[in-house]
Amino acid sequence: MIESLITISLVGLFVGFILSMPIAGPISILITSNALQGKRKYCNRATIGASFADFFYVFIAVFGLTKLYAYYKPFIPYLLSIGAIFLLFTGYKIFKTKIDIEHLDDKSHLTEKIKKKERGGFYTGFMLNFLNPTLFMGWLASSFIVISFVSSLGFNTGGLNITINQNAKVFNSIEGKTNETPQIPSYLQFKSTTSNIIQKQEPKNYPKYFSLLISLSYAFFLAVGSIIWFYYLALFLSKFHQRINVNMINTIINGLGIVLLFFGIFFGYTAIKLFLK
Numbered sequence: 023m024i025e026s027l028i029t030i031s032l033v034g035l036f037v038g039f040i041l042s043m044p045i046a047g048p049i050s051i052l053i054t055s056n057a058l059q060g061k062r063k064y065c066n067r068a069t070i071g072a073s074f075a076d077f078f079y080v081f082i083a084v085f086g087l088t089k090l091y092a093y094y095k096p097f098i099p100y101l102l103s104i105g106a107i108f109l110l111f112t113g114y115k116i117f118k119t120k121i122d123i124e125h126l127d128d129k130s131h132l133t134e135k136i137k138k139k140e141r142g143g144f145y146t147g148f149m150l151n152f153l154n155p156t157l158f159m160g161w162l163a164s165s166f167i168v169i170s171f172v173s174s175l176g177f178n179t180g181g182l183n184i185t186i187n188q189n190a191k192v193f194n195s196i197e198g199k200t201n202e203t204p205q206i207p208s209y210l211q212f213k214s215t216t217s218n219i220i221q222k223q224e225p226k227n228y229p230k231y232f233s234l235l236i237s238l239s240y241a242f243f244l245a246v247g248s249i250i251w252f253y254y255l256a257l258f259l260s261k262f263h264q265r266i267n268v269n270m271i272n273t274i275i276n277g278l279g280i281v282l283l284f285f286g287i288f289f290g291y292t293a294i295k296l297f298l299k
Contacts, residue, residue, distance in 0.1 A: 023232065026180030027239055029172070034240040037168050038076070038247025048109060048150045048285050053252050055116045055278045056143075057259035058271050065256035067143030068150075072252075073245040075151030076161075080244050083162040084169075085237035086185050091158070091193060098155045102293035105153030109286030112146065117279030120272055154289075159193075165240075166190050180236045 044050065049072045053065045082090065151157060166186045173183040263271060 023180070023229075026178040026182075027236060029177045030169075030179060030182060030236050030240045031243045033168060033172050034243035035247040035250075037164070038244035038249075039251045040247075041164060042248040042251040048112075048154065048282060049147060049252075051116070051278045051282050051285075052112065052146065052150060053256055054259060055119070055275045057256040058263045058266075058275055059119070060260050060263055062256050062260040064143040065260070066253060068147030069249050069252040069256070071144035071147030071149075072151045073147075073249050075148050075154075076157070076248055077241045077245040078152070079157045080161045080165065081237055081241035083158060083189065084165055084182060084186055084240055085234065086189055086192075094155075099293045099296035101153055101155050102289050102296065105150075105155075106286045106290035106293060108149055108153055109282055109289060112150070113279050113282030113284075113286055115279070116282060117276050119275050119279065162186070162189060162193060180232065182233075182236055182240065185233060185237075 042050070049068070052068055056068070057065050081087075166189075169179055169183045169186050173179045
């Protein structure tokens with residue numbers, strides 16, 4: 023039991039760190055644009071806020087609460103609509119951001135402006151991820167592939183791979199999909215005599231609370247892995263942003279704001295399509 027908890031915790035930490043790296047997501051854009059302005063504390067607060075939403079969605083995806091998706095599904099168009107408005111507002115603010123070159127070295131000026139926005143970091147980070155229902159499907163699919171892969175290597179996953187497999191089937195039935203449960207790619211499958219022996223040694227019976235415990239562990243450490251990545255990303259960008267030309271920083275930030283605006287438009291378009299169905 024301890025072995026599987028350690029395995030799942032390490033896997034969650036690794037997955038949270040690695041899958042947070044792409045800079046294409048809304049939260050990545052928020053962190054990058056603010057880190058380039060030297061707002062490290064704001065980025066840290068936003069990261070923690072986003073990790074709360076990640077923890078929520080991951081826990082639901084892996085604990086077998088996908089049955090609740092049937093009740094949650096009717097609200098998705100409304101969440102997407104609110105998310106679209108929130109993204110458009112945030113994207114516009116980032117697009118309009120301009121670092122004041124004349125006061126760039128005025129630390130008191132910068133400190134005063136940064137402190138005004140620090141408190142809203144947690145709320146903004148949380149809302150960006152919470153109002154993105156696609157996170158649920160994304161974490162379910164990625165968790166299925168990763169946990170299945172780890173299990174195929176012969177590691178003790180405490181039965182979490184079976185739980186996620188059942189969740190995927192439930193999700194497919196709710197969505198009305200006739201395709202079979204997705205399988206991990208053949209190039210990620212690993213089977214050997216050793217792995218089969220290890221899997222056979224994996225205990226079949228666990229305490230009733232174990233499924234909850236191992237799901238919490240996976241979701242928690244995945245959120246921690248995400249926090250670690252964004253913490254060091256913000257640290258790196260805020261530390262070296264002074265070496266980048268100020269006009270270049272403004273261009274990058276404004277460009278990221280435009281990308282976020284496109285996310286908002288896409289969310290809004292998706293919401294309209296769902297309303298019209």
